[in-house]
Amino acid sequence: MNDTRKTSGLSGILGRIWLVLTFVVMAYGFYVAMTAPTEATMGNLYRVFFYHFPHTILSFVFPYLNCVASLLYLWWRPRNIERANAADAFALASAELTVLYASVGLATGMLWGRAAWGIWWTWDARLTTYLLLWLSYVSYLLVRRFAAPGQTAVISAALAVFAALDIPICYMSIRWWRTQHPAPVFGGGADSGIDPSMYPAVLWNLAAWAMWGALILGVRYVVERRRQRIAAARALGYLEGDLAINTHLHQEATR
């Protein structure tokens, strides 16, 4: 017991250092983003890109962390339940982060779209796939909420594997769909390359939001592990309580 306290104290200190570092990088990223040269056509509005880009890129990383954790869960479940529970906690944390980052990505993307193309939304390949990614992981979180206790992990692990398989197929099919009927509004766009003067702002913000994501992921993981431990202890407590009552009744009956 003492050992776990020591490590959690150490990880707490490391976590605080990490938090401070993240804030420093975030602040510097903000400074670089705001002082980067103004873009020729969009003016200052383009600065939302420095927040849109890291969030979207990272929201494609977390689903695959989620998928790997889910596969590990399925692998460890019959072998090592403690590790399996850890994998499940990690899967939950990364799914929540996917939804969080994808929501921010969608919102900033809409702001960008409104400024760049004059519309909030278009059913273009990337946007549609991205929306489907968001929908898939919201449904994952809903499943976790609805599933009967004790079943949650298996059901959601299976769903996570399906969702991760679905995203590439979805992206390819929608791209073919839209190349057959090109959307007129979509031209140029963010991926036609950026000016070298913008690189520092992009990279600093990417680093900042990756650090922030890792921190939240860690915190969420620890919280979920704690919840699992409390639930297990409570279940054990009930069992012991039952046992005590049963022995008591048994003694009463034999008396």
Added chain:
Amino acid sequence: MNYTRIVWAHLRKDLRLEWRTKDSLNGMLFFSLLVVVVFAMAFDPTAFPTIARQISGGLLGVAVLFSAMTALNQSWARELNNHVLDAHRLSPAPASALFVGKALANFIFVMVVELVLAPVFTLFYNLHPLGQPWKLLIILPLGTWALVVNGTFFAVLSLRTRNRETLLPLVLLPISMPALLGLIQATTAVLTGEFEPTLWIKVLVAYVIVFTTACVLLFDTVLVGD
């Protein structure tokens, strides 16, 4: 008993159960008929033949998906009576055979609905396909299997959740979006004759292969997962 015979046993049992009650088939048929009528309220298909051709593929796909969803929950709920599902869990037969049998049964039911629905669509919406209608014989089974195989898998997942009727569409719709898109686009290609459905048939084939494999591999884990 080898694998095929176990699958056949499961399939025969499901077909016999359905033949005796006809619950899912009747429900699905009437439901999809209602969907056709409701969509006809939304726009007048006979007045705009070109638009009717362009969107009937989508309407057919949506009608099939929605009606399949009403049957999918029932197909597993049946196994809950008298704890049959627990018996399946204990049985030494491969669990994936149960899944394949059940998915095949659902596939046959939905295909029957489509066979009835297609002429109804043609009549009510005054359709004259401009492409090659025989291609529908490839597209519809592929698309149906793509929807049903995932539907059957997620129905057994949602069996063990609260409010399972709500959960199935929430999970199934985002995952089956590429299949739905492929089915709709290929059908539209045949109806309008504006482009070739080959690409979409390939998408459907890829989807079917990937997800049938995933379902068969994961089903064992999910069925026994307690």
